[in-house]
Amino acid sequence: MTRRLHVTRRELVASATVAGALAAVPPAWGRRLLSRTPRVGPGTFDFGVASGEPTPNAVTFWSKLETHRPRSGARLVVARDEGMRRVVATTIVPTGSGVNGALKARVGGLKPGTEYFYVWESGSGVSPIGRTRTAPEPRAAEPLRVAFSSCQHWPSGFYGAHRHAAALADLDLYLFLGDYVYERAGADVRRDLIDAVDLRSYRQKYGLYRSDPALQELHRLHPTAHVWDDHEVVNNYTDNNPPPAAAQRVAAYRAAFEWLPRMTFPRERHRIYKRMSFGALADVFLLDERQYRTGRNDGLPATMLGGGQLEWLLSELRSSRATWKIIANQVVMAASQEGEERSSGDSWDGYPAERSRLLSTIERAGVDNVVVLTGDAHVFMASLLANDFAGVAADPNRKPAAVEYVGGSVTSRGPDFPEAEIRARAPWVQQYEGGRNGYAQFDLRPDQLDMVYLDVRVFSDDPAAAVFERFVQPAGTNRPQRTSGPAARRRV
Numbered sequence: 001m002t003r004r005l006h007v008t009r010r011e012l013v014a015s016a017t018v019a020g021a022l023a024a025v026p027p028a029w030g031r032r033l034l035s036r037t038p039r040v041g042p043g044t045f046d047f048g049v050a051s052g053e054p055t056p057n058a059v060t061f062w063s064k065l066e067t068h069r070p071r072s073g074a075r076l077v078v079a080r081d082e083g084m085r086r087v088v089a090t091t092i093v094p095t096g097s098g099v100n101g102a103l104k105a106r107v108g109g110l111k112p113g114t115e116y117f118y119v120w121e122s123g124s125g126v127s128p129i130g131r132t133r134t135a136p137e138p139r140a141a142e143p144l145r146v147a148f149s150s151c152q153h154w155p156s157g158f159y160g161a162h163r164h165a166a167a168l169a170d171l172d173l174y175l176f177l178g179d180y181v182y183e184r185a186g187a188d189v190r191r192d193l194i195d196a197v198d199l200r201s202y203r204q205k206y207g208l209y210r211s212d213p214a215l216q217e218l219h220r221l222h223p224t225a226h227v228w229d230d231h232e233v234v235n236n237y238t239d240n241n242p243p244p245a246a247a248q249r250v251a252a253y254r255a256a257f258e259w260l261p262r263m264t265f266p267r268e269r270h271r272i273y274k275r276m277s278f279g280a281l282a283d284v285f286l287l288d289e290r291q292y293r294t295g296r297n298d299g300l301p302a303t304m305l306g307g308g309q310l311e312w313l314l315s316e317l318r319s320s321r322a323t324w325k326i327i328a329n330q331v332v333m334a335a336s337q338e339g340e341e342r343s344s345g346d347s348w349d350g351y352p353a354e355r356s357r358l359l360s361t362i363e364r365a366g367v368d369n370v371v372v373l374t375g376d377a378h379v380f381m382a383s384l385l386a387n388d389f390a391g392v393a394a395d396p397n398r399k400p401a402a403v404e405y406v407g408g409s410v411t412s413r414g415p416d417f418p419e420a421e422i423r424a425r426a427p428w429v430q431q432y433e434g435g436r437n438g439y440a441q442f443d444l445r446p447d448q449l450d451m452v453y454l455d456v457r458v459f460s461d462d463p464a465a466a467v468f469e470r471f472v473q474p475a476g477t478n479r480p481q482r483t484s485g486p487a488a489r490r491r492v
């Protein structure tokens with residue numbers, strides 16, 4: 001591989017002048033780390049590579065340089081081919097101990113809807129070669145394939161779900177909907193000895209999780225976007241009494257930014273909510289339901305998104321021209337199916353006024369084809385969302401506001417109730433499965449969304465996966481048609 005890169009470097013000299021429009025921007029910390037030109041230093045790339053935040057012309061590239069030098073750098077090379085011969089961009093990216101060796105660069109000037117390959121090079125080694133894909137051009141209506149999951153509790157098992165998703169040849173985006181790490185130590189199928197409470201231990205925690213070869217392979221082969229939930233800091237942390245100190249939250253957010261292919265907003269260092277556009281077909285809205293949340297213990301009015309984010313979301317939904325509006329959301333939006341006595345104040349049930357504002361705005365403004373993707377619950381579920389569900393149920397001509405798909409958990413165990421019991425309590429629930437782990441995939445076309453839920457075993461890093469639920473949602477209906485029967489009950 002090293003020899004191949006030497007060839008690449010010579011070719012690079014020629015291609016760099018041709019590719020004058022290309023721009024590579026290191027993150028803000030790059031400017032802080034080094035006042036002079038960054039230089040490539042020795043080191044290894046033990047945690048692989050990653051890419052994210054695809055737009056039609058740009059992608060964010062990530063790796064991590066293991067080095068004893070307090071300030072160093074590595075070279076990023078981006079090419080059109082896996083052999084790294086048709087190089088389109090190169091840049092030297094600074095890093096150092098202040099950012100835990102993280103390497104991040106946003107490379108612009110790329111072509112829409114195009115596959116790219118990339119590699120990081122230090123003075124003494126090269127990373128694995130990664131693959132990524134830019135978003136389609138703004139008017140494109142070509143089909144999209146997206147996968148999503150959440151809750152990869154290390155002690156509960158292996159990441160066969162990621163091994164399976166990594167092998168998909170044609171994924172445009174992988175969305176991770178929270179609980180990427182769990183802050184507490186634990187031992188079950190695997191052992192995690194780290195109780196994360198400060199910057200050092202949050203960094204160690206991500207280091208453990210990212211040592212997993214299946215997770216590394218997922219990041220190597222697909223662009224990802226991540227929204228955090230509570231366990232990236234502390235379980236249900238807004239409602240803890242006392243809540244975690246501000247310094248602990250900042251340490252956890254900082255570690256998350258260091259380990260993921262995500263750039264910082266210039267004046268909002270830890271903002272993660274944003275829109276990602278995929279041609280004319282889909283706008284994806286990444287939400288943050290933790291950072292701006294106020295809890296019941298702090299005496300403030302309870303809010304999930306916070307005023308700024310809620311107004312942003314409503315305005316984005318109203319103005320979106322995309323056929324599908326995909327909300328990448330952490331916690332269950334449908335009303336609790338477990339009865340009031342077991343209702344979770346940590347999910348949207350604890351914030352009914354804000355949920356009502358969101359759903360009624362969608363209904364009143366006639367925002368079509370809103371789809372909510374959800375993590376957190378450790379179950380697979382599909383639900384109709386409506387501000388007034390009784391009214392929708394009584395009138396077949398009334399459309400629900402949106403459809404929610406809860407895409408299971410990678411390893412964390414869920415509440416395994418019989419589906420019939422859940423649906424008897426909560427008629428808006430269309431499907432429920434609490435006894436399996438895995439992930440979800442969907443294909444988007446202008447006229448239809450096709451969703452599948454996949455069952456993947458957690459007791460080995462085995463890529464075998466089985467589709468156990470299938471939904472077809474015609475555009476304009478806000479109703480999923482379940483094309484699979486009630487799943488055969490099976491524990492993995």
Ligand SMILES: [Fe+2]
Pocket residue numbers: 150151178179231376377378412
């Ligand atoms: Fe979880």
